[in-house]
Amino acid sequence: MTATPYPEVSSIEQLKVAPSRDYVCCMGCTDGPQLDGMTDPVEWARRHRALKPWHDRFRIEQYTNFSVAPAQPDVICGATRKISIKLFDEASEGVEIERSDVTVTCNEAPHPGDEHSGPLIVNGERLGVHIWTAKAHEPAR
Ligand SMILES: [Zn+2]
Numbered sequence: 001m002t003a004t005p006y007p008e009v010s011s012i013e014q015l016k017v018a019p020s021r022d023y024v025c026c027m028g029c030t031d032g033p034q035l036d037g038m039t040d041p042v043e044w045a046r047r048h049r050a051l052k053p054w055h056d057r058f059r060i061e062q063y064t065n066f067s068v069a070p071a072q073p074d075v076i077c078g079a080t081r082k083i084s085i086k087l088f089d090e091a092s093e094g095v096e097i098e099r100s101d102v103t104v105t106c107n108e109a110p111h112p113g114d115e116h117s118g119p120l121i122v123n124g125e126r127l128g129v130h131i132w133t134a135k136a137h138e139p140a141r
């Protein structure tokens with residue numbers, strides 16, 4: 001599965017364990033590398049100041065990317081559909097695997113018509129939105 005750059009969270013606890021990245025930042029020019037464990041921020045600042053002596057203030061900044069789900073109506077349509085999707089499984093080095101047990105639930109407010117849409121969630125990860133028509137022929141499972 002591809003890593004989502006902005007993982008969806010629903011609580012501060014989930015946010016706390018979301019991946020974060022540290023950067024050292026020169027306050028004079030906003031230059032500065034990501035701290036990947038190999039980079040010594042003090043050493044970097046020393047070298048930076050040696051080049052630009054008037055750049056003498058630095059800051060460590062932590063970036064945590066996250067997103068939240070769109071607001072949900074109190075009452076939803078609730079129609080469900082079982083679908084199968086193909087995923088690239090990172091654990092097995094990008095081999096495509098098929099999951100045929102993914103259930104999508106229409107999370108729109110109750111609506112007329114046969115067009116439904118709901119979030120496609122696999123292993124707790126939101127992969128997108130699935131839109132389907134209830135009358136479409138579905139193979140027996
Ligand atoms: Zn600078």
Ligand SMILES: [Zn+2]
Nearest residue numbers: 077079106116
């Ligand atoms: Zn629906």
